[in-house]
Amino acid sequence: MTNEPMLENVSCACDRCERPLADDQAQLTMTTAGGTRRVYECSCGAITVTVTDETRLR
Numbered sequence: 001m002t003n004e005p006m007l008e009n010v011s012c013a014c015d016r017c018e019r020p021l022a023d024d025q026a027q028l029t030m031t032t033a034g035g036t037r038r039v040y041e042c043s044c045g046a047i048t049v050t051v052t053d054e055t056r057l058r
Contacts, residue, residue, distance in 0.1 A: 012038075016046035 012021040021040045028039040035053040042048065 012040070012048070012050055014040070014042040014044060014046050015048045017042060017044045019044070021048060 012023075013019060014021060019042055021042065023038070025040055026038040027041050028037075030037045035051045038050045038052075040048045040050075
């Protein structure tokens with residue numbers, strides 16, 4: 001076990017094929033009080049949705 005912050009090791013990947021997904025590949029971004037949702041469409045055809053709660057990142 002390391003003492004590195006957990007968020008430094010988090011990456012976004014396709015739910016189906018596990019290809020990495022970059023923030024600039026997001027097809028849709030929506031921010032609400034519950035956080036920011038990003039929708040990605042991978043080249044394999046799968047849709048991946050991520051949710052980030054920025055209030056917990058501070």
